[in-house]
Amino acid sequence: MKLINKELYVGIFVIIGILCAGYLTIVLGGVPMFSPKGYTLYAYFTSVSGLKDGASIEMAGVEIGNVSEIMLDKERLEAKVYLRINQGIELSEDSIASIKTAGIIGEKFVSISPGGSDIMLEDKESLSNTESALDIESLVRKFIFKDDN
Structure with missing residues (x-):
C-alpha cells in the first residue's frame, strides 16, 4: 500500500511538471492558443x-x-x-x-x-x-x- 501511494504521488508530480513545461513553452514561445478577437x-x-x-x-x-x-x-x-x-x-x-x-x-x-x-x-x-x-x-x-x- 505504501509503494502505491509513493508511485501515485510521483506520477501526479510528473504530470504537473509536464503541464507546467507545456504552459511555459506556449507562453514564452508566443503561440496563440485561440484566435484573437x-x-x-x-x-x-x-x-x-x-x-x-x-x-x-x-x-x-x-x-x-x-x-x-x-x-x-x-x-x-x-x-x-x-x-x-x-x-x-x-x-x-x-x-x-x-x-x-x-x-x-x-x-x-x-x-x-x-x-x-x-x-x-x-x-x-x-x-x-x-x-x-x-x-x-x-x-x-x-x-x-x-x-x-
Whole structure:
C-alpha cells in the first residue's frame, strides 16, 4: 500500500511538471492558443524592409494589435500587410499607418496615427494612408558615395 501511494504521488508530480513545461513553452514561445478577437485591415507599403509577421501595431505607444501576414501584391508591386486590430479599437478611414523602428537597431513595428474622420474602418477594409520604412542602409550609401560635382 505504501509503494502505491509513493508511485501515485510521483506520477501526479510528473504530470504537473509536464503541464507546467507545456504552459511555459506556449507562453514564452508566443503561440496563440485561440484566435484573437478583433478585425483585420490591410495596407499597402512600397517597402516593409525588416517588418515581420507578428510584429506589434501601436497607437500612442500602446499595442493595439499585430501584423498577421505580409505578402507581395503582384498587380500593384507593393507589399500588402494584413493588420489584426484588437476588439474595441476603432480606426477612422484617414488614419495613417507607418513602419517605425524600436530604438536605433530594434525591431520594426507598425505605428498608427489616428485620423479625424467620423467614418470608421470595418473588417477587411484598407488603410489608404501609409508611410514606408526608412531604409537606413540606402541613406548611408548616399551619404558615403555622394557625388561632389
